[in-house]
Amino acid sequence: MKNKENKILIITGGQVEDSFLLKLLEKEQFDVIIAADHGLMVADRLNIVPDFIVGDFDSVSETVLMKYRDSSTKIMTFPREKDKTDTQIGLELAMKNNASVITIIGATGSRLDHVLANIHLLLLPMQNGISAYILDTNNKIYLRNKCFAISKDKQYGNYISLLPYGDRVSDLSLRGFKYPLNHIIYSAGSSLGISNEIQEDEAWVELAEGILVVIESKD
Secondary structure (H helix, E strand, O other): OOOOOOEEEEEOOOOOOHHHHHHHHHHOOOOEEEEEOOHHHHHHHOOOOOOEEEEOOOOOOHHHHHHHHOOOOEEEEOOOOOOOOHHHHHHHHHHHOOOOEEEEEOOOOOOHHHHHHHHHHOHHHHHOOOEEEEEOOOEEEEEEOOOEEEEHHHOOOOEEEEEEOOOEEEEEEEEOEOOOEEEEEEEOOOOOOOOEOEOOOEEEEEOOEOOEEEEEEOO
């Protein structure tokens, strides 16, 4: 019998569209919900009760935080001056709780430094064999270091973009895409992999070495 997935949701401090998050909660049955710092404000606004609250709480009102102090929610407080973002703390907590799939909401927004850092943080679960995704209303972002397929009827949006995570990706081939590739070296500093489209029922991405940032976009 196949083991049940342990799906963990992290709500962090970037931009979150309320209706999008509520629809995601209806669609997915998350086993654990983690609110990372300002993500608690989103959870509280939508009456979502997290299992864990983590962060330095520099962007959470004391009134909101007090609502959870006497609840079953576990609160983990960290100093404001630290070597990790609250999102990384939440991600590491999800991994410690044996997540098989991690979904991160609120990891995109106007702070591009945080957006880039959050994409880089996806390396941690990937190295431990855990599927992890950043989701917002328009994008699904993840890393891949092995060959994989995307079904056209399950893709997140109309466009698939690929970027090297690091210096290069070796022996990259794309099949089933509008713009195929055949055993190329894809080096950093190129926009070659932006805005591709799936043309067949299933598209394949094959690589021999390296890591790809994969972004499925709706517009």
